[in-house]
Amino acid sequence: MIVAHPQLENSDVQPFFREAIANFSNVTWHPITNSFDVLEEQKLLISHERIIFEFPLYWYSAPAVLKHWLDDVFTMKFTTGNRYALAGKELGIVVSTGDKERSFRAGEEEQFTISELMRPYQALAGKVRMHYLPVLAVHQFLYLTPDDQQRLMIRYQQYLTNPKFEHFSERSEWFQQQLQERIRANATMAPELEQILNVIQNNQDELDDLQWNLTELKKEEDS
Amino acid sequence: MIVAHPQLENSDVQPFFREAIANFSNVTWHPITNSFDVLEEQKLLISHERIIFEFPLYWYSAPAVLKHWLDDVFTMKFTTGNRYALAGKELGIVVSTGDKERSFRAGEEEQFTISELMRPYQALAGKVRMHYLPVLAVHQFLYLTPDDQQRLMIRYQQYLTNPKFEHFSERSEWFQQQLQERIRANATMAPELEQILNVIQNNQDELDDLQWNLTELKKEEDS
Missing domain, CATH: 3.40.50.360 (Flavodoxin domain)
Structure with missing residues (x-):
């Protein structure tokens, strides 16, 4: 900077x-x-x-x-x-x-x-x-x-x-890294932060599923 | 400046x-x-x-x-x-x-x-x-x-x-002004500069004539 x-x-x-x-x-x-x-x-x-x-x-x-x-x-x-x-x-x-x-x-x-x-x-x-x-x-x-x-x-x-x-998937990954670092650094807050991390990871899994479904749908349309 | x-x-x-x-x-x-x-x-x-x-x-x-x-x-x-x-x-x-x-x-x-x-x-x-x-x-x-x-x-x-x-006619006028100033300021060079000034003025007159003719021709074409 x-x-x-x-x-x-x-x-x-x-x-x-x-x-x-x-x-x-x-x-x-x-x-x-x-x-x-x-x-x-x-x-x-x-x-x-x-x-x-x-x-x-x-x-x-x-x-x-x-x-x-x-x-x-x-x-x-x-x-x-x-x-x-x-x-x-x-x-x-x-x-x-x-x-x-x-x-x-x-x-x-x-x-x-x-x-x-x-x-x-x-x-x-x-x-x-x-x-x-x-x-x-x-x-x-x-x-x-x-x-x-x-x-x-x-x-x-x-x-x-x-x-x-600028990329959404990278942004999500970045958030997860940040949270993991905070969890390591702060024992008191750790349980709460772990819950947030779990939510984000679950959301990301869901998004990955959706993305996969979309790709499959497109393939069907194209064929 | x-x-x-x-x-x-x-x-x-x-x-x-x-x-x-x-x-x-x-x-x-x-x-x-x-x-x-x-x-x-x-x-x-x-x-x-x-x-x-x-x-x-x-x-x-x-x-x-x-x-x-x-x-x-x-x-x-x-x-x-x-x-x-x-x-x-x-x-x-x-x-x-x-x-x-x-x-x-x-x-x-x-x-x-x-x-x-x-x-x-x-x-x-x-x-x-x-x-x-x-x-x-x-x-x-x-x-x-x-x-x-x-x-x-x-x-x-x-x-x-x-x-x-940026305009041609203004440029020509500017040149004439510059020459007139130099003629006033420099007696030795004056006769030579006056000749140049005459050439530019004659050119400008000819250009004005041409411009007038062009405008008339356009009018005829348009009517």
Whole structure:
């Protein structure tokens, strides 16, 4: 997580994100400022598989602090040249905005989609041979209901840690892993969590059955 | 001209641009650094009609110094709020790249067009109610022939000073104005320049005649 926020202490969404990843030992939360050591930053990048730029949208782009970091850390020698040190890694973007989601489209207030506005990062990923992930955009965080916040937290955790966060079957598997870890870590809660885990596993078995039936039905129709 | 170049003294194209506007008293060449006075910058913007961001393309965007300036100078209160201090002005972009023009399209090296990559500035212009001008992109300046450099200089001058720089008739008028100014300023060259001015004016008259004939022919066809 390359966190680029000029007023981190005043952010509402950042403490929420930080709490969301508190239990993930394989995630590094790395807020940046205008002062950094280029070689240290490059080492940090090399030691991670999924790199995520996290920032509030300032004038349809990241705050200057991220561009400063990018201009300095993503040297040609490091990113292209004959090394391509980041090749094969993933590049994700978590962007928060104060506008409604529907404002970001032609004919509405912001005219362009978040995907269009993030083109420079998509182009960057292509150039340095990283896989560009679908952007995770958070709109009007403060207006989210507690339920929506909970859903966002899980989406966020998956965005950071789930290899294929957009696929339903992978999502279910990820949930089961998370629960198993919590069961191991928390003896008091274990019995309750085990029940939830059982429900999810049963649901997954049912879904697998349904999927199998559907496939068979299709085969019959086709023949 | 808001010039954002972290290594102005090493730039090849910047001295060329600066020379191009040396004789234009109504153009302000304003290189920016990380240190500026927000109110002074805002005053400068208000006192000009066409505002141009000029920069080399760094990771598919402007160098960080422009974003820093934008984040600080384009305050909500100044640009939107109930003031819209920049409304009705024009926003242009002069961007130089080290790549070929044809690299900037789907399927080629850079994957996206310059227009797509500049979306954040287009969105900015829309938000603060400025008119967004077509981008002037300069590709591989060092490889330009002297003739191409000359043509670029004129395109650049027109981009800065010609109200409607994309329209042929306006271009011709602009040339005539430029020549008349040079004739006034330079007595030695005046006779030669007057001859050129005559040729252009005669050409323009002939073109106007042709245009008139074409219109008449169309009328006859339509009736």
